Amino acid sequence: MIRTKIIWILLIGIALHLSGCLDLKQPSNKIDYYSLEYDPPRMRDFQPVAEVIKVEQFSVAPIYNTHKIIYRDKSYQRAAYTYHKWRANPAESVTYFLARDMQQSQLFKAVLTRRSKFPYAYVLEGSVDEFLESDTADGCQAVLALSIVLMAQNEPEMDKKIRFQKTYQMSKPCEQRNPGALAEAMSLAMSEASEKIINDVYENLADYK
Numbered sequence: 001m002i003r004t005k006i007i008w009i010l011l012i013g014i015a016l017h018l019s020g021c022l023d024l025k026q027p028s029n030k031i032d033y034y035s036l037e038y039d040p041p042r043m044r045d046f047q048p049v050a051e052v053i054k055v056e057q058f059s060v061a062p063i064y065n066t067h068k069i070i071y072r073d074k075s076y077q078r079a080a081y082t083y084h085k086w087r088a089n090p091a092e093s094v095t096y097f098l099a100r101d102m103q104q105s106q107l108f109k110a111v112l113t114r115r116s117k118f119p120y121a122y123v124l125e126g127s128v129d130e131f132l133e134s135d136t137a138d139g140c141q142a143v144l145a146l147s148i149v150l151m152a153q154n155e156p157e158m159d160k161k162i163r164f165q166k167t168y169q170m171s172k173p174c175e176q177r178n179p180g181a182l183a184e185a186m187s188l189a190m191s192e193a194s195e196k197i198i199n200d201v202y203e204n205l206a207d208y209k
Helices: 003-023 090-105 179-208
Strands: 031-033 047-053 068-073 079-085 108-113 121-137 139-152 162-173
Touching: 031 179, 047 090, 047 179, 068 179, 090 108, 090 121, 090 179, 121 162, 121 179, 139 179, 162 179
Parallel strands: 031 079, 047 108, 047 121, 068 121
Antiparallel strands: 068 079, 121 139, 139 162
């Protein structure tokens, strides 16, 4: 009887050990991360305006305030990929790339980011209203919608403080229906939106002068 119990204990121990080894060797579900990737837009060769602009951190619509890749394949429904995510929150990505592109454009005296302590004349704020993959029977598209407002920092009168406000809506076709193709299409959408925003900001400040 005692011998039988010992054998059972040994068998259970061996089984637990083997189970633990198998769990360690089993491949976990790998998560792939994606980011926007594009060269700064090539801007027109205009005379720079002597203004310092600060780009504040963009806000983001609640449904897209996540690292998950959101897609729409049915009306009134949104879903997310399980093993595919954005490397950064959409608001962080949009803010970073827009500030980078404005700096690279050389159309302004300086472009500051939110942590900068230097004085500035204008502030650019905005929101990410849409950032998703839209699936239809004809294929899928990267959909990007951004709203911005340009304000004069030291203008006391509100009607003069807001220089302009505008929403930019972009959609680019995905070559395939997968997150990698979405990241490529979303990069094209962001590049186009960035170029339009920079042009509008520049023209507004140039006309004002």
